[in-house]
Amino acid sequence: xxxxxxxxxxxxxxxxxxxxGTPARRGGRGWWLAFAISGALTVVLVICVxxxxxxxxxxxxxxxPVGWALAIxxxxxxxxxxxxxxFISAILYLFxxxxxxxxxxxxxxxxxxAVLQAALFPVLxxxxxxxxxxxxxxxxxxxxxxxxRSALPWDAAAITTYFTVSLLFWFMGLVPDLAxxxxxxxxxxxxxxxxxxxxxxxxxxxxxxxxxxxxxxxAGLATPLVLSVHSIVSSDFAIGLTPGWHSTIFPPxxxxxxxxxxxxxxxxxxxxxxxxxxxHDVITPRHIDNCAKLMLVTGLIVNYGYIVEMFMAWYSxxxxxxxxxxxxxxxxxxxxxxxxxxxxxVGVTQLLWLRRVxxxxxxxxxxxxxxxxxxxxxxxxxxxxxxxxxxxxSKWHGYTPTWVDVGIFAGTIGFFVLLFLVFLRLLPFVAxxxxxxxxxxxxxxxxxx
Amino acid sequence: MLAGDAxxxxxxxxxxxxxxxxxxxxxxxxxxxxxxxxxxxxxxVAVRPRSDAALIDALADLLVPSDAAIEVTLARSPAVxxxxxxNNPWLQELPHPLTxxxxxxxxxxxxxxxxxLEVVDGQVVEIKRGGARVAVPALVVPGHxxxxxxxxxxxxxxxxxxxxxxGVGGNAAPLAGAGAIMRDAKIRATSRRVEIARTQLExxxxxxxxxxxxxxxDYRAHPARLxxxxxxxxxxxxxxxPSETLQWAMTIDxxxxxxxxxxxxxxxxxxxxxVVGAExxxxxxxxxxxxxxxxxxxxxxxxxxxxxxxxxxxxxHAPCEYVCPVFATTHSPDGLNEMTYNRCVGTRFxxxxxxxxxxxxxxxxxxxxxxxxxxxxxxxxxxxxxxxMEKCTYxxxxxxGAEIRARMAGGAIAPGEVVTACQQACPTRAIQFGALxxxxxxxxxxxxxxxxxxxxxxxxxxxxxxxxAKIRDLDGExx
Numbered sequence: 006x007x008x009x010x011x012x013x014x015x016x017x018x019x020x021x022x023x024x025x026g027t028p029a030r031r032g033g034r035g036w037w038l039a040f041a042i043s044g045a046l047t048v049v050l051v052i053c054v055x056x057x058x059x060x061x062x063x064x065x066x067x068x069x070p071v072g073w074a075l076a077i078x079x080x081x082x083x084x085x086x087x088x089x090x091x092f093i094s095a096i097l098y099l100f101x102x103x104x105x106x107x108x109x110x111x112x113x114x115x116x117x118x119a120v121l122q123a124a125l126f127p128v129l130x131x132x133x134x135x136x137x138x139x140x141x142x143x144x145x146x147x148x149x150x151x152x153x154r155s156a157l158p159w160d161a162a163a164i165t166t167y168f169t170v171s172l173l174f175w176f177m178g179l180v181p182d183l184a185x186x187x188x189x190x191x192x193x194x195x196x197x198x199x200x201x202x203x204x205x206x207x208x209x210x211x212x213x214x215x216x217x218x219x220x221x222x223x224a225g226l227a228t229p230l231v232l233s234v235h236s237i238v239s240s241d242f243a244i245g246l247t248p249g250w251h252s253t254i255f256p257p258x259x260x261x262x263x264x265x266x267x268x269x270x271x272x273x274x275x276x277x278x279x280x281x282x283x284x285h286d287v288i289t290p291r292h293i294d295n296c297a298k299l300m301l302v303t304g305l306i307v308n309y310g311y312i313v314e315m316f317m318a319w320y321s322x323x324x325x326x327x328x329x330x331x332x333x334x335x336x337x338x339x340x341x342x343x344x345x346x347x348x349x350x351v352g353v354t355q356l357l358w359l360r361r362v363x364x365x366x367x368x369x370x371x372x373x374x375x376x377x378x379x380x381x382x383x384x385x386x387x388x389x390x391x392x393x394x395x396x397x398x399s400k401w402h403g404y405t406p407t408w409v410d411v412g413i414f415a416g417t418i419g420f421f422v423l424l425f426l427v428f429l430r431l432l433p434f435v436a437x438x439x440x441x442x443x444x445x446x447x448x449x450x451x452x453x454x
Numbered sequence: 455m456l457a458g459d460a461x462x463x464x465x466x467x468x469x470x471x472x473x474x475x476x477x478x479x480x481x482x483x484x485x486x487x488x489x490x491x492x493x494x495x496x497x498x499v500a501v502r503p504r505s506d507a508a509l510i511d512a513l514a515d516l517l518v519p520s521d522a523a524i525e526v527t528l529a530r531s532p533a534v535x536x537x538x539x540x541n542n543p544w545l546q547e548l549p550h551p552l553t554x555x556x557x558x559x560x561x562x563x564x565x566x567x568x569x570x571l572e573v574v575d576g577q578v579v580e581i582k583r584g585g586a587r588v589a590v591p592a593l594v595v596p597g598h599x600x601x602x603x604x605x606x607x608x609x610x611x612x613x614x615x616x617x618x619x620x621g622v623g624g625n626a627a628p629l630a631g632a633g634a635i636m637r638d639a640k641i642r643a644t645s646r647r648v649e650i651a652r653t654q655l656e657x658x659x660x661x662x663x664x665x666x667x668x669x670x671x672d673y674r675a676h677p678a679r680l681x682x683x684x685x686x687x688x689x690x691x692x693x694x695x696p697s698e699t700l701q702w703a704m705t706i707d708x709x710x711x712x713x714x715x716x717x718x719x720x721x722x723x724x725x726x727x728x729v730v731g732a733e734x735x736x737x738x739x740x741x742x743x744x745x746x747x748x749x750x751x752x753x754x755x756x757x758x759x760x761x762x763x764x765x766x767x768x769x770x771h772a773p774c775e776y777v778c779p780v781f782a783t784t785h786s787p788d789g790l791n792e793m794t795y796n797r798c799v800g801t802r803f804x805x806x807x808x809x810x811x812x813x814x815x816x817x818x819x820x821x822x823x824x825x826x827x828x829x830x831x832x833x834x835x836x837x838x839x840x841x842x843m844e845k846c847t848y849x850x851x852x853x854x855g856a857e858i859r860a861r862m863a864g865g866a867i868a869p870g871e872v873v874t875a876c877q878q879a880c881p882t883r884a885i886q887f888g889a890l891x892x893x894x895x896x897x898x899x900x901x902x903x904x905x906x907x908x909x910x911x912x913x914x915x916x917x918x919x920x921x922x923a924k925i926r927d928l929d930g931e932x933x
Contacts, residue, residue, distance in 0.1 A: 061840050062800065063817030068738035070811050072802035132800015132815065132841025139780045139799055149781055149797065157779035157801055245807045246773050246913060324661040392806060396910055397664060398656040399747035399764070400811035402738040 015286060017441050024287070024437045025185055035281070040426050046419020053412035054129060062132055066406040071392040075410040076130035077241075078384040079417065082266070083123035084164070084238055085259075085380060088231060089267025090116025091171055094178070095227035098220075104295055106443050107287045110436045111278070112271050113175040118424040119270070120168045122417040127160065129413070141165075156240040163237040167230050174223045180206050180216070181438035235263040242387065248329040249391030254313050261306035265350075266380035268300045272373035274425070276366050278434070287435055290364055297363040300376065304354035307383075311351070325396050333394030334386060338403030342382045343390065349379025507929075522601045524567065526581060526639040528626055529606050531559065532715070534619075537608035537627075541616030543729040544722050547740065550606075551713040552748065552759070553593055554654040556740070557732035558623035560593035562604040568594050570601075571643050578646040581605070583639040586628035591648050596657070596750045596757040603641065605629075622732075651735035653742075657750045663910050665708070665749035665762045666923035673905065673925055680923060683907035687914045694770070700867060700889035701789040702848055704874070705900040706763055707922040711746075711884040713761035718744050720879030721765075724849060726835050728820035741814045743846040744876050753928055760924040763876070763885065766791060766812045766846035767909065767917030774804035774813065782843070789890075789918055790848055798842040805843060809910050810917075813845045848887070849874040869895050 015023075057064055067074045090112040097105040128137040140161045142150050151158035183199050184206035190196040206212065239259035242250035252258075272293065279288045318330040334343045353375045356362045362369060389404050428434065469482070475491070476482040485491055518525070533548040534540040547556045561579045563571070573579055573592040580589045581603070590605060598604065609623025629639060659665055663683055673679065721727065721744040728741050744765040750757045772791045774783050782798035785791060805813040819840040831837060834851040838844045849872075856872045869892035877885040886897035893899075900906065905923040908916070 061816075061818040063739070066737070067802070067817075069805055069813065069815060070738070072805045072815070130801075132798070132802070132843070136799045139797075151779050152776075152781045154776045155779040155803065156777070157803060161779075241803075245777065245803075246809055247806060328660060395811065396662060396809040396913070397747070397764075397811050398658055398660045398662060399654045399664070399745075399749070401656045 015444075017444060020287075020440055020444060021185070021437060024435045024440060025182070025189060025433050036426065036430070039422065043419040043422035043426060046416055047423050049412050050416020050420055053409050053416055054125075056409060057129060057413070058134060062130065064407060064409045065130075066404060066410050067130075068402060068404065070395055070400050070402055071389055071404040073130070073392065074389050074404055075385075075406050075414060076126045077388050078381065079414055080123050080126035080130075081238055081259075081384045081388070082381050083119045083126075083417065083421075085235065085263035085266040085384075086270040086377075087116040087119035087123065087167075087171075087267065088235060088260075088263035089271045090114070090119075091167075091174070091227050091231045092264055092267065093271070094174060095224040096231060098224045099228060103443060103446070104292055106439045107284075107435050108271065108275060108292055108296075109439075110175075110178060110432075111275060111434050112267075113171065113178065114425065114428050114432075114434070115270060115274060116171050116267075117168070117175060118421050118428075120164065120171065121424070122421050124164060124168065125417065127157075127164075156237065156244050159237045160241055163230075163234045167234045170223070170227050170230055174227050177216075177220060177223055178436055178439070179432065180204060181208065182433050182436060184208060185437060186433070231264075232260055235259045242391075247391050247395055248318075248323070248325040249334075249387065252314060252317070254310055254317075258307070258310035258314075261303045261310065262380060262383060265300060265303035265307055266377060268296050268303070269373040269376035269380070272296050272300075272369060273377060276370045276373075278429070280366075284435070287440065293366060293369060294360075294363045297357050297369060297372075300373075301354065301357035304350065304357070304376070308351050308354065311347075329391060329394055334390050337390065338393055339385070339390060342385050346379050346382035346386050349375045350383060353379065518599065518601045521570075523637055524571070524601050524603060524639075524641055526583070526629065526636045526641070527602060527604045528630055528636075529604050531606040531608040534608040537611065537615070537619070540608055540611055540619035540622070543618050544719055546618060546622060547729045547731075547735065548715055548718060549653040549740075549745070551715055551746065551761070552595055554652045554748065555593065555650055556653060556735050557651045558590070559606040559609045559626070560591050560650060562593055562595045562598055562606075563602065564598040564600050565594050565596070566600055567598070567602065568592060571641065573643045576647050576650050578644045578648060579603075580642045580644055581626075581629065581639050582642075583629045583636055584631070588624040588626045588629060589644065590624040590626070591650050592643075593650060597759075649736050651732040653735060653740050653745060654748065657748060659749045659751065663907065663912060665747060665760045666905075666907055666921075667749075667751050667758060667760045668905065668923050668925055669753075670925050670927040673923075677904040680905055680907045683911045684920065686916075687912075689914070697787060697789070699788045700891055701918075702768070702853065702872075702887070703789070703890050703897065703901075703918040703920070704765075704768075704848065704877075704885065704887045705897045705906070705920050705922065706886070707884045707900065708760050708762050708924045709884075709905075709922060710882045711761045711763060711880075712882060713746055713748060713759075714881065715746055716879040716881060717763060717876035717885060718742055718746065720875040721846070723830075724832055724835070724875035725847070726831050726837050727814075730817075730820070734817075739815070739817050741820070741844075743812070743814065743844070745812075753926070755928045758926055758928070762909075762921060764810060764812060764909075765876070765919065766848070767810050767915065767919045768846075768848060770916035770918065771914060773807045773809065773913075773915060777803040777807045779803070788853070790850060790853075791845075792850070793844060793847070795836055795838050795842045795844065800841040800843065802843065809913055809915065813843050815843050816840050 065074065065076070067076075093105050093112040094109040098109075128134050131137055140151055140158050142158070153159075180203060183203040187196055187199040187203050190199055236256035236259065239255035243252055243255040245251060275288060275296075276293070279285060315330050318326040321327075334340070353372055356372055362372065393403055394401055476485055481492075530536050532551055533545045534542070539545045549556050553560065553562065561581065568574065571579070571592070575593055576591045578589050579592045580587065588605065588610070605624075605626040607627055610625025611619035611622065613620055629636065666680065666683070668679065722742065725743055727743055730739050730741055734740065744763060747762045747764045749760050749762065751760070768789065768791050770789065772783075772785065775785060775791065779801060780797050780799055782794050783791060783804055784794070800815070802815060805811070805815060816838050821837045821839055834855070852874065853872050856867050860867045867889070869888060872887065874885070874887045877887045886895070886900060888895045888897040890898060900922055901920055903922055905925065906920050907923060908920055
């Protein structure tokens with residue numbers, strides 16, 4: 006307990022003014038530049054998606070044997086990034102980790118936007134995307150329900166549940182702040198919009214009491230989802246026969262990897278935003294340090310997963326498994342991706358043992374970026390490289406992406422940033438009411454001199 | 455009329471041209487229906503293979519040393535012959551039996567010759583002789599003669615060859631002088647590299663349960679060597695109750711399969727299988743429901759090849775079925791793994807989970823009708839639209855046709871009545887199909903052989919298609 010989680014004890018009015026003031030601020034030149042770039046990339050996304058749907062999935066690099074490639078890599082990557090948000094807001098809330106307060110809103114928004122990107126891919130990668138709803142159990146006239154032994158309907162259910170609960174949780178947390186925004190709105194139009202969203206919140210004690218229980222219940226609902234969603238995503242692979250997929254370690258391995266990459270993305274976003282908005286007293290080195298420590302822990306679990314996978318491949322004495330892990334991945338097609346994964350996820354992660362690295366935001370930003378890259382590579386290795394080297398040597402084939410694959414990925418990054426930029430302008434990205442509450446608690450514990 | 459009959463009856467013209475070889479109308483119609491003229495078969499000739507060790511040794515003495523001047527040999531293409539079939543897309547996309555090259559030819563050579571010329575697979579080699587010049591990519595073939603290059607004819611057509619043949623491969627014919635072997639050609643490696651469109655890139659078995667070859671002496675000494683590669687695996691699941699319907703199955707003898715690939719074309723014609731072009735093959739998107747896997751094994755006498763026709767194995771415990779989220783691939787009571795194209799949304803999970811990699815996906819709208827393609831199509835087989843998965847059905851349309859005929863006649867399907875397209879085209883009868891209940895057929899008898907195995911048996915998929923291992927009999931291979 007070295008560093009404070011709220012530096013300098015700003016007054017309540019000060020917090021209110023600064024945190025709630027962010028949506029009212031005019032966008033500067035930097036904001037507009039970022040908006041223009043991300044908007045352009047979003048247009049690229051629309052073009053690539055249109056091309057895919059009108060011409061066929063053959064415009065991608067997918068082939069047989071590599072029937073799933075970048076689309077599924079990006080699906081898993083984005084879903085993984087989405088994990089930190091719910092982890093911070095639900096699990097850390099239940100464990101009464103007070104340092105979560107200043108970054109939870111932010112992380113929840115990141116979750117929602119990341120899940121939105123992720124949800125694009127399972128639909129787009131279908132041969133006939135217009136029939137995606139056949140994976141949902143709806144009362145169809147054909148009376149054919151999804152085939153529930155397949156992991157894909159579980160996936161559809163898990164992602165829609167996760168998105169719905171994350172959205173509710175995020176919105177629920179926003180209600181008191183929306184009411185504040187309504188009360189301080191400079192224009193009538195804003196007052197009406199924020200007023201409608203605030204659902205008539207007046208902030209009396211009864212409302213707060215109910216609000217607190219509801220928030221706790223939602224946190225309780227969201228907590229198992231953090232673990233279940235990526236477990237189910239991992240089943241898409243683990244229930245298959247493919248050497249490199251057929252493994253019982255996948256659910257915990259995937260969950261750890263998801264939280265690992267999620268915290269990396271939180272840091273990637275929070276470090277620049279903190280600098281731009283001058284939020285050093287609210288998001289203190291303590292927060293950054295805690296995120297880095299969580300990255301280290303989950304990163305080590307991921308490293309343990311690598312060791313177990315390789316050991317089991319060797320121990321199984323199965324020709325296909327051994328080839329997959331000791332020849333196909335390190336020396337086969339696209340092998341540089343495998344080595345990049347090891348360097349980033351195993352090598353770079355060890356830097357986080359050092360306090361100096363965890364306290365240096367510039368270095369930590371680079372580390373977080375590299376871990377994002379490493380986790381992308383991990384998904385590529387698991388999905389694409391496993392399929393490249395399966396059971397039948399006669400059907401071994403490499404994989405090369407096309408410009409459409411790359412365009413869609415760049416497009417989702419653009420769309421993600423675009424949503425985030427709009428969020429920063431329209432809503433307070435730090436939970437104001439919770440911060441004020443935290444200030445009260447802190448002031449009560451150690452009265453300021 | 456001076457110019458003769460303005461609108462002659464075509465049928466009458468054909469009959470008149472053929473003369474009276476068919477006699478009356480009845481014989482004529484019977485001949486048309488049968489497709490052969492009665493009584494014109496050649497008399498069978500009794501042949502006996504000659505094993506002449508002295509001759510083989512004499513031939514071995516003729517082998518050219520590997521440092522001799524490199525000779526160039528021209529050969530006919532196994533797919534397009536001398537080029538007369540070059541405008542046929544099926545044959546252009548038919549993989550070469552040994553190199554698996556489609557859409558073009560190559561300078562075939564041994565690994566040592568490639569090293570000598572300092573070329574790798576796909577590097578363009580320029581060959582000049584007299585005023586003629588041909589540039590084709592180099593391709594290493596295990597077992598090719600040393601200091602020798604083979605180029606297949608029938609490629610490199612100009613506009614007259616037709617729209618499909620134009621510009622595919624290189625035309626080696628102008629190199630030819632008297633005789634097909636040339637020792638005075640100038641061979642030069644260029645710096646240009648091309649990606650050869652091949653349907654198979656790896657020819658080693660890598661200890662997988664595929665493409666078994668056994669030395670004859672070894673097989674005689676250990677006839678049960680493959681016993682663990684077939685039959686039931688330990689399971690906790692209850693055995694399926696015996697079925698009253700006929701259970702369809704296939705047995706393929708890889709000893710007598712020559713890799714000729716007639717089955718592939720027969721399957722393509724029967725099942726409306728599209729062609730994807732060279733770029734599609736490079737991306738690994740060829741649509742053949744039946745392919746021929748070739749595995750090369752080193753023996754004291756040089757590399758030995760086994761061809762394994764690979765089609766949907768119709769697994770009893772099919773890995774594709776449980777991963778399909780929409781019930782598009784399911785099991786029929788008569789043991790077929792069936793595709794319901796209308797239900798397929800195209801997740802491709804089934805293909806990822808198929809260890810045999812026999813499922814094919816419609817990456818683009820391959821079903822766009824062109825006049826000739828529409829005329830060619832088999833009306834009994836559904837044409838698949840963009841975005842759905844497809845694969846071998848054991849020619850289910852022929853099975854259902856036989857069932858209908860049997861029901862109308864009030865009888866049962868006779869042994870050997872249902873013949874798949876691949877089986878029908880196989881010149882060595884290596885492919886046998888039928889019902890497991892018809893015990894007095896080769897298909898069932900073969901399954902009891904000591905050299906029978908299930909491909910990737912260990913996975914427990916219980917394939918209905920079984921293979922008989924190749925037995926090779928080479929000098930110097932003893933148990």
